[in-house]
Amino acid sequence: MIDLAIQTEGLTKRLGDAAVVDKLDLAVPQGSVYGFLGPNGSGKTTTIRMLLGLIWPTAGSYRVLGEPMPGANAKVLPKVGALIEGPAFYPWLTGRQNLRRMDAAGSDGQRKTRRERIDAALARVGLAAAANKRFRAYSLGMKQRLGLAAALLRPRSLLILDEPTNGMDPQGTREIRNLVRELAGEGSTVFLSSHLLSEVEQVCTHVGIISVGKMVAQGSVEELRGRGEAMLRVETDDASGAAKVLDRLGLEAITVTGEVVSAQLDGQRPEECNRELVLAGVGVRSLTTDRRSLEDAFVALTGEGFDVAR
Amino acid sequence: MWLAEMSLLFRRVRTRVLILVVALVPVATAIAVRLSGDGPSPGSGPRFFDQITNNGVFAVLAGLTVTLPVFLPLAVAIVAGDAIAGEANLGTLRYVLTRPVGRTRLLVLKGTTLALFCFAATFAVAVAGLIIGAILFPIGDVTTLSGDVLSLPAGMLRIGLAAVLVALSLLGLAAIGLFFSTLTDAPVGAMAGTVGVAILSGVLNAIPQLSALHPFLLTHYWLSFGDVLRTPVYWNQILLNLLVQGVVVAIFATAAWSRFTSKDVLA
Numbered sequence: 001m002i003d004l005a006i007q008t009e010g011l012t013k014r015l016g017d018a019a020v021v022d023k024l025d026l027a028v029p030q031g032s033v034y035g036f037l038g039p040n041g042s043g044k045t046t047t048i049r050m051l052l053g054l055i056w057p058t059a060g061s062y063r064v065l066g067e068p069m070p071g072a073n074a075k076v077l078p079k080v081g082a083l084i085e086g087p088a089f090y091p092w093l094t095g096r097q098n099l100r101r102m103d104a105a106g107s108d109g110q111r112k113t114r115r116e117r118i119d120a121a122l123a124r125v126g127l128a129a130a131a132n133k134r135f136r137a138y139s140l141g142m143k144q145r146l147g148l149a150a151a152l153l154r155p156r157s158l159l160i161l162d163e164p165t166n167g168m169d170p171q172g173t174r175e176i177r178n179l180v181r182e183l184a185g186e187g188s189t190v191f192l193s194s195h196l197l198s199e200v201e202q203v204c205t206h207v208g209i210i211s212v213g214k215m216v217a218q219g220s221v222e223e224l225r226g227r228g229e230a231m232l233r234v235e236t237d238d239a240s241g242a243a244k245v246l247d248r249l250g251l252e253a254i255t256v257t258g259e260v261v262s263a264q265l266d267g268q269r270p271e272e273c274n275r276e277l278v279l280a281g282v283g284v285r286s287l288t289t290d291r292r293s294l295e296d297a298f299v300a301l302t303g304e305g306f307d308v309a310r
Numbered sequence: 311m312w313l314a315e316m317s318l319l320f321r322r323v324r325t326r327v328l329i330l331v332v333a334l335v336p337v338a339t340a341i342a343v344r345l346s347g348d349g350p351s352p353g354s355g356p357r358f359f360d361q362i363t364n365n366g367v368f369a370v371l372a373g374l375t376v377t378l379p380v381f382l383p384l385a386v387a388i389v390a391g392d393a394i395a396g397e398a399n400l401g402t403l404r405y406v407l408t409r410p411v412g413r414t415r416l417l418v419l420k421g422t423t424l425a426l427f428c429f430a431a432t433f434a435v436a437v438a439g440l441i442i443g444a445i446l447f448p449i450g451d452v453t454t455l456s457g458d459v460l461s462l463p464a465g466m467l468r469i470g471l472a473a474v475l476v477a478l479s480l481l482g483l484a485a486i487g488l489f490f491s492t493l494t495d496a497p498v499g500a501m502a503g504t505v506g507v508a509i510l511s512g513v514l515n516a517i518p519q520l521s522a523l524h525p526f527l528l529t530h531y532w533l534s535f536g537d538v539l540r541t542p543v544y545w546n547q548i549l550l551n552l553l554v555q556g557v558v559v560a561i562f563a564t565a566a567w568s569r570f571t572s573k574d575v576l577a
Contacts (some may be wrong), residue, residue: 049404054404054408055574055576073410078409082408088400088404088405089400090318090322091400092321097321100314101314102409105409107311107411
């Protein structure tokens with residue numbers, strides 16, 4: 001069995017009548033970069049708050065770094081760096097003072113190395129130049145960077161980052177991506193939540209997709225991609241004719257959009273489809289196949305559009 | 311940790327302004343007494359005012375008498391209401407708790423820092439009163455309310471004791487504010503609630519028909535600190551005040567603990 005950095009069993013949180021998180025079984029392997037995906041309002045942040053001991057689950061159990069929680073909060077949390085629902089600091093303190101305050105708030109020693117650790121964390125997120133500005137004067141992206149710096153103040157076995165690129169420009173987003181890769185390279189497990197697949201797709205080794213509080217898919221990126229059906233896409237001047245031929249061949253989910261017909265191959269070979277189309281007198285302008293991307297899988301599992309989940 | 315908590319509070323401009331404002335009250339009253347020439351005639355005006363012109367150290371007691379009903383409770387309510395709700399409002403509460411700082415420990419830190427603020431604000435009033443009193447009026451042996459004369463050092467000791475008693479008088483209100491602060495994520499609500507309690511207690515205390523209720527009111531014995539200026543010190547009301555404050559602190563500190571350690575932190 002692989003060691004799990006985070007493991008939940010039947011984790012449930014009810015607020016009023018609604019189950020915000022509903023019997024969630026998370027399995028985050030140690031050393032992975034785990035993308036926790038779901039639309040807005042699907043229960044991602046509530047799950048993260050439970051993992052960090054901020055709210056109590058209604059039912060279910062969970063372990064972080066192998067320890068049963070929330071009992072082991074005091075032992076486990078120093079090894080966990082977190083960014084929860086955006087950064088939050090004291091506006092009347094500077095960036096550096098804020099980090100000092102956060103570090104001094106706990107009692108697990110390491111006071112001697114505080115200054116170096118703060119400098120290193122600030123440098124790592126590219127905030128060294130603005131360290132002595134008041135937090136009040138920070139831009140959204142700078143605030144986000146300071147939040148990350150706080151999560152990196154000490155060596156962490158696990159980083160829980162809730163929407164880390166919120167408010168960042170494309171340059172900053174790329175820096176975060178590199179940072180996540182770096183951290184994973186150093187052996188930390190990174191748990192990354194996002195509602196944007198494109199953000200996590202490039203760095204994650206594992207993905208969990210949550211919708212309306214329920215886990216709808218979980219596994220390595222390859223596994224999830226593999227679930228996607230190969231699609232056939234035909235461009236033709238006789239779309240209805242082509243659709244008939246493909247239907248006869250047993251392809252599924254045939255859709256016609258103008259001069260384009262697409263369908264799930266469902267085990268048919270594309271060469272065969274092409275031959276049959278031509279034999280039936282359908283002029284084929286182009287014929288392509290592609291596997292479903294992770295994004296298609298995500299949309300198929302969670303529903304498309306801008307509507308929040310509830 | 312405790313140092314971090316205190317520097318967080320006292321580094322804040324608002325905290326410094328609050329202390330400055332309460333300290334200005336005795337300065338303003340002493341200047342007013344000075345400008346009015348002879349000062350209030352003996353026996354008239356608020357307690358201790360008539361003595362300021364004879365002896366500047368009474369500016370301390372006059373300052374405490376004027377600030378205790380309104381200015382000090384207001385300052386305490388602002389800081390107390392902000393203790394937990396302010397952190398929740400900023401969102402820093404979730405980061406402090408996951409740092410991790412245990413909830414009980416955080417509450418103890420906030421509570422002790424708050425108590426320290428009660429003392430800091432009270433002593434700001436006392437020190438400002440002493441300085442302005444020494445500048446504007448003669449300083450000398452202290453005549454007690456009973457008519458005896460104490461040497462200046464002995465008198466100063468009594469006045470210092472009065473300041474300590476005033477600070478202790480504020481602890482009950484501070485505990486109530488701390489409890490309110492665990493109920494909400496809106497610091498303004500907790501502050502207003504705490505000020506409301508102080509006002510309500512003052513109003514009820516002013517209604518003679520409710521005299522049966524008075525001994526149980528938070529503010530009823532607040533002005534008992536003046537009794538240290540009697541010879542011998544009249545302890546009865548002072549001790550009752552300390553008892554009321556102690557009971558209120560015990561009740562509301564427990565309530566705050568019970569609420570805060572079981573609450574879902576959603577802010």
